[in-house]
Amino acid sequence: MNRRRLLVPFVGCIVLFISLGVRLLWIQIIRHGALEDRAQRQHYRILKSQAARGIITDRSGHVLAMSVEFPEPKRVYPERELACHVLGVVGADQQGLAGVEFVAEAILRGVPLQYQIGRDALGRPIATTGRGWRAGTQDRLIPPVSLALTLDRTLQYLAEQVLEQGMRETRAKRGIMVVQDPSTGELLALVNRPGFDPNQWQGDLPILSNAAVSQTFEPGSTFKLVTAAAALEERLVGWEDRFFCENGEFVVDGFTIHDHEPKGDLPFHQVMAYSSNIGMAKLGLHIGKERFYRMARAFGFGSVSSSGLPGESPEVGTTALQMVNAYAAIANGGVLMEPRILRGVQAVPTSRERPRAIRRVCSPPTCAVLTQLLEEVVETGTGTKAWVPGYRVAGKTGTAQKFDRQAGRYSPTRFLSSFCGFLPVEGPRLAIGVFIDEPQGVSWGGEVAAPLFARFATQAMQYLGVRPTSPAPHPTVASAVTTSQPARLDLP
Amino acid sequence: MKATRNHLLLILGAAVLLLAYVWQHIEGIRLGYRLERLQGEVARLHNAVVHQRVRLSSLTALERVGMVAKETLGMRSPRPEEIITIPHDLPGL
Incomplete structure (x- = not known):
């Protein structure tokens, strides 16, 4: 009698543990990939931006054209009219329309950036560890290319x-x-x-x-x-x-x-x-x-x-x-x-x-x-x-x-x-x-x-x-x- | 008695390991917050450097320097006879 009374909770426990085991198997092994992805999506955020457009300098490194955040990207020509026809201009989308800005577009155009930040439960940014990084992510600060002209x-x-x-x-x-x-x-x-x-x-x-x-x-x-x-x-x-x-x-x-x-x-x-x-x-x-x-x-x-x-x-x-x-x-x-x-791009000949x-x-x-x-x-x-x-x-x-x-x-x-x-x-x-x-x-x-x-x-x-x-x-x-x-x- | 002491040491060791694990995890999170703040600061300073570089270039633009020299400092272009050319290939230069 006592043994029968003990058998019921014992079997119940066994069923419970088996259920937990199955659930654990489902979560940890079968659904592991999908659930990890979901967790990462909640924890990490991929941000996309554009590295600043390249700098144009004269042969001695004096800046002739540079982009700044104002807060929108803006192309600035510090020497104003100096060499204006050589430098050219950029359009509203920061794309070269004339002069060196146009011909060197492929060099000057800022590379697209994609980087990942972590967030805590309150949404505050937190630096990610190596585990969180995905292929294709980059450093969020890439210095702009510097294009030197032959002009003095x-x-x-x-x-x-x-x-x-x-x-x-x-x-x-x-x-x-x-x-x-x-x-x-x-x-x-x-x-x-x-x-x-x-x-x-x-x-x-x-x-x-x-x-x-x-x-x-x-x-x-x-x-x-x-x-x-x-x-x-x-x-x-x-x-x-x-x-x-x-x-x-x-x-x-x-x-x-x-x-x-x-x-x-x-x-x-x-x-x-x-x-x-x-x-x-x-x-x-x-x-x-x-x-x-x-x-x-x-x-x-x-x-x-x-x-x-x-x-x-x-x-x-x-x-x-x-x-x-x-x-x-x-x-x-x-x-x-x-x-x-065109004299050269940074130190790269x-x-x-x-x-x-x-x-x-x-x-x-x-x-x-x-x-x-x-x-x-x-x-x-x-x-x-x-x-x-x-x-x-x-x-x-x-x-x-x-x-x-x-x-x-x-x-x-x-x-x-x-x-x-x-x-x-x-x-x-x-x-x-x-x-x-x-x-x-x-x-x-x-x-x-x-x-x-x-x-x-x-x-x-x-x-x-x-x-x-x-x-x-x-x-x-x-x-x-x-x-x-x-x-x-x-x-x- | 000896067995009890061994059990206690085992539990203590496990507790220390657990604490160490928890500490490094918390420290990692704390450093993560700090790193993120510093990265924000780096980005802010980088932007400031860019602004200052543009400002420096604008202030030292030859057109502006010429204007300041003439209008503010009362300077003028030298006459040809007032110019002495010092060759760049002069010994000692």
């Missing part, structure tokens, strides 16, 4: 100041200045004016256009470098070979070519120094169009230069960047370098970090003669106002009539004035191009652009600490100023 902030600032001053003085419509290191192809300054403040940009798209790389123009006499290079490289002309310059007027294939100053017989070096259109046209006819075209292509005209800047034009015609790059090739002894704007030679354009002896020709332009020719005290300068003036599409002819009043050159001649540090679009009043490149070249180059040499090598005063700086009208290409 100080040279950029000096170039902008000089160009703005020049544009005020000449009441020009637009201005461009390009400064390049001839030995590496690195762009040290690239200015377009009028500029804009990227912090205040309101959606005006045309103002974003980087005319230095995207706008083609008829270059005028700065292009005589190509004709001279082709002739010298083919040994078709000598320093003292004489050209009859037809006393200022020459008709070829129905086109009348004028010189700004009527000349008779001129040796080749003076044809260049006085920028005789007629002498150079005769040399061009002697070279032939195929050789001329080949040399123009070799200098990179009519093709994209892979500078790393968007909107570059491959059209026939030249851009400011192509023209300066051609002069830089003469400065470095004949090698056309790839113009570069990029494929763009090393200077890259595109091709040899002409031989060192040809470059030596071309340099002498260009130096004479500054010493006694049309470019005397580009003279920089203490330094030997080589360069060429250009004054191009602009084509009036509505009238269907070259405008008699609208010009593009330019000066391209390099210094110091003994070991060129800078190749510089100044382009002034539609100056009012005097339009000569030697009067409008050459003084700006000199003003900038003087400051740049001091900033770079380049030792002066030419102490003698300029021999003809005051006497070579000309006041006649620019050369005109009359259509029949």
Whole structure:
């Protein structure tokens, strides 16, 4: 009896324990995965965010563009208008729309972040242990990428100041200045004016256009470098070979070519120094169009230069960047370098970090003669106002009539004035191009652009600490100023 | 007597182990709270550094420095004859 009475609770206990065991088996083994997931979902929380957009700096690490939380992400350009066309802008979604912001979007865009935090029963954050981490979670603080440009902030600032001053003085419509290191192809300054403040940009798209790389123009006499290079490289002309310059007027294939100053017989070096259109046209006819075209292509005209800047034009015609790059090739002894704007990403070397030679354009002896020709332009020719005290300068003036599409002819009043050159001649540090679009009043490149070249180059040499090598005063700086009208290409 | 003492020591040992386990668990949670606070602080300071860097860059912007030099300090650009170029390759520099 007693045993039967004890058997009931015993069996009850057994059933109870078996039930508990089964439940335990169900929870701990069969449903383990699902229940653990549920527990983790309640305890841990996955947060998603975006690492800050990358920083853009100049070649020395000075910040040119950076993102901050205000509390929404905001792109800030501390130097305001400085290098605005190079930097570009970002849209409301922090995506690059123009300039380096656009072309380097893949580098600058902040990586998406996903990280996990733990929460207690009251929802307070608590650091997770290793057990709670899942694959794919990351550190929540990833420093932004730092993208260095080849620009030098100080040279950029000096170039902008000089160009703005020049544009005020000449009441020009637009201005461009390009400064390049001839030995590496690195762009040290690239200015377009009028500029804009990227912090205040309101959606005006045309103002974003980087005319230095995207706008083609008829270059005028700065292009005589190509004709001279082709002739010298083919040994078709000598320093003292004489050209009859037809006393200022020459008709070829129905086109009348004028010189700004009527000349008779001129040796080749003076044809260049006085920028005789007629002498150079005769040399061009002697070279032939195929050789001329080949040399123009070799200098990179009519093709994209892979500078790393968007909107570059491959059209026939030249851009400011192509023209300066051609002069830089003469400065470095004949090698056309790839113009570069991106210097590198943090400490990681990029494929763009090393200077890259595109091709040899002409031989060192040809470059030596071309340099002498260009130096004479500054010493006694049309470019005397580009003279920089203490330094030997080589360069060429250009004054191009602009084509009036509505009238269907070259405008008699609208010009593009330019000066391209390099210094110091003994070991060129800078190749510089100044382009002034539609100056009012005097339009000569030697009067409008050459003084700006000199003003900038003087400051740049001091900033770079380049030792002066030419102490003698300029021999003809005051006497070579000309006041006649620019050369005109009359259509029949 | 000896058996009782051994039992007591065993219970004591187990209690110490249990306490140690509970302590390290509580300490882990406490450090978790502290770590989370510190991570928040790191994020806040990082943001402050970014703001200060932007501020520094804005204050040292060449356009601003030029404006302060001219308008506040009454400085002017030097004339060419007032400039002495010190070459970077000069011995001793």
